[in-house]
Amino acid sequence: MATDWQPTAEIATLRARARLIAALRAFFAERDVFEVETPVLGHGGSSDVHLASLSTQAITPAGRETLWLQTSPEFHMKRLLAAGSGPIFQLARSFRDGEVGRRHNIEFTMLEWYRPGFSLAELIAECDALIRHLLPQDPGPLRQRRYRTLFREALEIDPFSVALDELQRLATKHGGLDMSDSPRDDCLDLLMSLVIEPTLGGEGVDVVVDYPASQAALARRHRDPDDGEWVASRFEIYLAGLELANGYDELTDGDEQSARFAEDNAQRRALGRPEVDVDTRLLAALAHGMPVGSGVALGLDRLLQLALGKQSVAEVMAFATPRC
Numbered sequence: 026m027a028t029d030w031q032p033t034a035e036i037a038t039l040r041a042r043a044r045l046i047a048a049l050r051a052f053f054a055e056r057d058v059f060e061v062e063t064p065v066l067g068h069g070g071s072s073d074v075h076l077a078s079l080s081t082q083a084i085t086p087a088g089r090e091t092l093w094l095q096t097s098p099e100f101h102m103k104r105l106l107a108a109g110s111g112p113i114f115q116l117a118r119s120f121r122d123g124e125v126g127r128r129h130n131i132e133f134t135m136l137e138w139y140r141p142g143f144s145l146a147e148l149i150a151e152c153d154a155l156i157r158h159l160l161p162q163d164p165g166p167l168r169q170r171r172y173r174t175l176f177r178e179a180l181e182i183d184p185f186s187v188a189l190d191e192l193q194r195l196a197t198k199h200g201g202l203d204m205s206d207s208p209r210d211d212c213l214d215l216l217m218s219l220v221i222e223p224t225l226g227g228e229g230v231d232v233v234v235d236y237p238a239s240q241a242a243l244a245r246r247h248r249d250p251d252d253g254e255w256v257a258s259r260f261e262i263y264l265a266g267l268e269l270a271n272g273y274d275e276l277t278d279g280d281e282q283s284a285r286f287a288e289d290n291a292q293r294r295a296l297g298r299p300e301v302d303v304d305t306r307l308l309a310a311l312a313h314g315m316p317v318g319s320g321v322a323l324g325l326d327r328l329l330q331l332a333l334g335k336q337s338v339a340e341v342m343a344f345a346t347p348r349c
Contacts, residue, residue: 033345041333042341045159046116049136049325052158056151058112058138063101065118069304071096072289073242075214077122078301079131091302094120097135097322099243100307103275106139106318107310114138116325127337128267131346134325141318145260145274148319149232152262152270155323156230159332164264165229172236172256175221176213184213185237185254192216208292210239225263233261243282244273262323269328272321279311 032039050060070078070093079094095101098117105113119135140148153167176184180195189209196204196212199219204212225231238246241257249256258274276282283303290300326338339345 029348031348032343033339033348034341034343038333038335038341039343042329045329045332048159049155052155053114053138056112058114058140061102061105061110061113061115063098063105063115063117065095066092067095067100067304068302069093069100069307070301072286072293072301072303074289074292074296074298079120079122093302096121098137099320099322100304102137102139102320103307103315104310106141107313107315112138112140125346128327130326130338130342132349133338136323136325137320139275139318139320141316143319145258145272145319148272148321149260149262152272152321152323153230156262156264156269156328159328161332167230167232169232169234170225172233175233176216179221179224180216210237213237222263222268223266226265226267231263233263234259241276242273243276243285245276265331267327267331268324270321270323272319275315275318275320277311277315277317279308282311283308
């Protein structure tokens with residue numbers, strides 16, 4: 026008899042998941058960050074060249090339209106911030122095509138929150154506090170690591186200045202596939218994920234900062250204090266070799282955001298990937314004025330996987346993609 030109707034998580038695990046989510050909501054309630062719900066569907070998708078958005082055709086008052094399943098609730102939540110919401114959080118169903126594995130699922134739960142007026146340092150501290158609040162034991166000290174330093178230690182290269190052909194050679198060597206025609210950021214991403222990430226978060230909570238400016242996405246940029254080079258005002262948090270969270274000093278300039286969307290779609294065309302509709306309502310919200318502050322997206326299923334001692338995200342989901 027077929028058994029693929031059964032959940033991928035044990036019922037006891039799902040009960041433990043519910044308790045942890047209740048503790049998470051209490052964490053934010055104590056800090057006066059209120060919970061919101063925003064649409065799963067939107068008129069714009071993520072233009073990030075490294076993400077594959079899912080879309081559907083729907084009949085709306087405007088007729089038949091393309092609507093995008095959101096890769097995160099970011100765009101809608103920023104519209105709430107521009108409308109004066111103040112600090113907010115959301116447990117959002119999010120979708121990314123082709124992402125299935127021990128650490129990924131096409132449909133997953135994103136915990137995302139925004140803190141108007143917060144610096145990156147303040148948001149890092151709050152992320153660390155939340156992680157410790159949900160884990161059953163102390164994960165160890167918080168340690169801040171610079172992107173450039175990690176590459177120098179692990180690969181003996183400066184990721185900002187190494188020649189592209191040398192970067193492609195290293196990516197080909199470590200990735201086991203031909204990267205000789207790949208762009209710079211694709212090579213860096215591969216080396217980061219295969220060589221550096223597995224070493225992070227083994228002795229505590231590692232926070233990686235000062236990413237290349239080309240990897241700023243929806244974050245501001247600032248000058249590297251050592252050499253004056255532009256870097257992204259963002260961080261990523263790792264624990265036990267898992268990337269848990271990605272935080273930004275949020276970009277509030279609508280013109281700059283529009284230019285980045287256009288640049289993303291130009292890269293998509295160059296790579297033979299489909300373009301994604303730009304979220305014009307987000308741009309309008311930024312033009313209206315979004316408060317300066319920081320925001321972060323945290324993969325809740327990954328954190329729960331660590332908290333409950335499981336080997337994959339499927340083990341903390343009722344029905345992972347193969348059984349949905």
